[in-house]
Amino acid sequence: MTGTASTEAEEFHKIYKLDVVEVPTHREMVRKDLPDSIYKTEEGKFAAIVREIKERNQRGQPMLVGTISIERNEHLSELLKRAGVKHTVLNAKNHEQEAHIIAQAGRFSSVTLATNIAGRGVDIILGGNPPESGEAKRVKEAGGLHVLGTERHEARRIDNQLRGRSGRQGDPGSSQFYLSLEDDLMRIFGGDRVKSLMDTLGVPDDEPIENRMVSRSIESAQGKIEGMNFDIRKHVLDFDDVLNKQRTVIYGKRYKILKGEVDLKAEITEKTVIEISRLVAGFEEAPKLVEAFNSLFPLPEEVKAEILKNPGHEVWINHLTEAAKAFYEQKEQKLGSQLMRQLEKIIALQAIDRLWVDHLDTMDHLRQSVRLRGYAQKDPLVEYKQDGLRLFERLLHEVDRAIVFTVFRAEVTPRVQTPVSARPVLSGAQEIGRNDPCPCGAINPETGKVYKYKKCGMINAPHHKG
Numbered sequence: 001m002t003g004t005a006s007t008e009a010e011e012f013h014k015i016y017k018l019d020v021v022e023v024p025t026h027r028e029m030v031r032k033d034l035p036d037s038i039y040k041t042e043e044g045k046f047a048a049i050v051r052e053i054k055e056r057n058q059r060g061q062p063m064l065v066g067t068i069s070i071e072r073n074e075h076l077s078e079l080l081k082r083a084g085v086k087h088t089v090l091n092a093k094n095h096e097q098e099a100h101i102i103a104q105a106g107r108f109s110s111v112t113l114a115t116n117i118a119g120r121g122v123d124i125i126l127g128g129n130p131p132e133s134g135e136a137k138r139v140k141e142a143g144g145l146h147v148l149g150t151e152r153h154e155a156r157r158i159d160n161q162l163r164g165r166s167g168r169q170g171d172p173g174s175s176q177f178y179l180s181l182e183d184d185l186m187r188i189f190g191g192d193r194v195k196s197l198m199d200t201l202g203v204p205d206d207e208p209i210e211n212r213m214v215s216r217s218i219e220s221a222q223g224k225i226e227g228m229n230f231d232i233r234k235h236v237l238d239f240d241d242v243l244n245k246q247r248t249v250i251y252g253k254r255y256k257i258l259k260g261e262v263d264l265k266a267e268i269t270e271k272t273v274i275e276i277s278r279l280v281a282g283f284e285e286a287p288k289l290v291e292a293f294n295s296l297f298p299l300p301e302e303v304k305a306e307i308l309k310n311p312g313h314e315v316w317i318n319h320l321t322e323a324a325k326a327f328y329e330q331k332e333q334k335l336g337s338q339l340m341r342q343l344e345k346i347i348a349l350q351a352i353d354r355l356w357v358d359h360l361d362t363m364d365h366l367r368q369s370v371r372l373r374g375y376a377q378k379d380p381l382v383e384y385k386q387d388g389l390r391l392f393e394r395l396l397h398e399v400d401r402a403i404v405f406t407v408f409r410a411e412v413t414p415r416v417q418t419p420v421s422a423r424p425v426l427s428g429a430q431e432i433g434r435n436d437p438c439p440c441g442a443i444n445p446e447t448g449k450v451y452k453y454k455k456c457g458m459i460n461a462p463h464h465k466g
Contacts, residue, residue: 004157004164011230015237031144031167034176036152036218037208038186040199045180048208049150050079052178053111057085060109061142064102064124066116066149066162073113076150080111087111103129105165106145108138116158124165144172152177152185152218154225178208185221238381242388243363249392250356257348264344268407269325271400276320280313289316297327297408327408335412343410351402359395363388432457440465 005012009020039045049065056063067073070091077089088101090112105112106126123129124145127136139145145166153159159177166173179186256262279296283289286308293299299307303323307316332340370384432439438456442463443449456464 004160007156007160007226011233015234025170027170029167030170030172031163032174033163034174036177036179039178039180039208040204042180042182044204044207045150045178046076046079049076049148049178050083050085052148053080053087054083054085056143056146057109057111059142060138061144061146062106062108062110062126062139063112063146063148064105064162064165065111065113066147067113068116068151068153070115072150073115077113080113085111087113090114106131106139108135108142116153116162123168126171140172143174146173147175149175149177151183152179152222154185154222154229156219156222156226159222179218185218185225235381239367239384242385243360246359246363246388246392250352254349254352257345257352260345264341264348268344268403269328271404272324272328272408273317273321275401275404276324277317280316280320286311286316293320296405297324299323324408331408339412343412344407347406347410348403351399351406355395355399355402359391362391366391438464 005020006022012018012020037045037048039048053063053065065076067076073089073091077087080087088105088111090102102112102114103124104110106124107128125131125136126139126144127133147163147166149159149162163175166175181187257264275296279293280289283292290299290304290307299320300323303319306319310316310319335343366387367384370380370387373383374380432453434452434454436453437450438453440457442451442456442465444451451461451463455461
């Protein structure tokens with residue numbers, strides 16, 4: 001649940017398939033949202049902001065002033081100091097302390113300067129938190145909390161979040177934004193035209209324009225920027241979906257292997273036949289084929305003789321396939337069925353993991369470079385999908401090949417169990433700890449102290465006086 005999702009309803013629906021439902025406020029909203037005040041220069045705008053703050057502060061009306069950056073926050077703070085206005089500055093540097101300070105921003109005659117982050121999501125209660133009934137009454141008579149924005153943001157959500165600090169739970173309040181034609185948003189969208197008009201009419205720097213039509217045009221500009229940003233995020237998501245589909249296939253394959261839902265022996269046998277056919281297709285001479293095939297596993301002499309004696313790809317494939325099956329069965333008999341199944345699982349998982357990591361790097365390089373194809377009047381997303389599919393198909397072939405070659409080449413050696421000598425015991429039947437001095441008394445020349453037991457007697461080190 002959020003109070004500012006309505007402006008992003010289209011994005012929630014298109015990307016997350018979620019509908020936005022607006023819930024009526026518990027109490028009637030009585031906050032007054034005043035038209036934007038637009039000034040010709042930024043200097044004139046800040047001068048007007050200081051005057052407005054000073055005037056409302058003298059009436060005792062609490063104010064929350066929102067800025068877009070810490071730099072602007074500190075600049076405005078310096079101007080208020082020169083004007084003799086007592087205020088508090090929040091720059092989102094100490095969240096716990098600043099949350100407590102901003103919660104008191106509803107006290108009589110208080111002025112709080114806050115960045116977007118510092119002022120977000122805080123419930124400002126009129127009269128302080130906890131409220132004092134007498135002070136809360138004085139604040140309401142003064143007009144409630146006034147929110148003053150020093151600049152419009154690219155996203156309407158941020159402006160609405162700032163406005164939403166005032167007028168909560170039916171309390172009185174007001175809000176207004178002060179803009180200048182030198183602000184980023186105004187410069188991008190039509191600020192030059194308005195500035196030339198103001199120059200023509202001879203409007204002073206510190207004289208504002210307050211017009212609903214201008215405010216609506218600014219909100220329209222914000223909507224355009226939000227649309228552009230949404231298109232960018234949607235485009236990024238389209239690229240991510242390509243890799244996400246591949247990830248689903250790989251993770252599903254890996255999960256089935258982990259859970260034992262795949263007959264790896266049957267799969268490896270099938271993949272072996274495919275690899276043999278691929279290998280044989282690249283040779284026309286039997287001696288070279290026999291030499292190359294030894295990289296997979298050593299061929300028996302009788303099989304070599306049959307291949308050398310009988311030319312033809314189909315004959316070679318049949319002989320090599322039978323030899324591979326016999327070699328695999330001998331290996332399983334030697335290791336045992338249980339150990340062989342475990343070996344197959346480990347090899348398959350390692351091959352998938354290693355090659356998948358390499359594939360991710362390759363896809364990342366493709367994503368960075370494919371954008372240049374736009375200069376050739378090609379859609380980068382379509383090109384990315386096509387090349388990504390080819391790379392993914394190659395990945396699956398490489399995984400199968402790596403599993404086959406590794407299974408046939410892998411050698412399992414039994415683990416040698418070294419006899420563990422009994423840990424010595426000190427007098428009084430107290431067992432020696434790992435970090436205790438070794439009973440042999442060997443001195444470490446670097447420290448001048450007796451070696452610890454874990455670096456001496458426990459491992460039977462050369463310097464141990466056994």
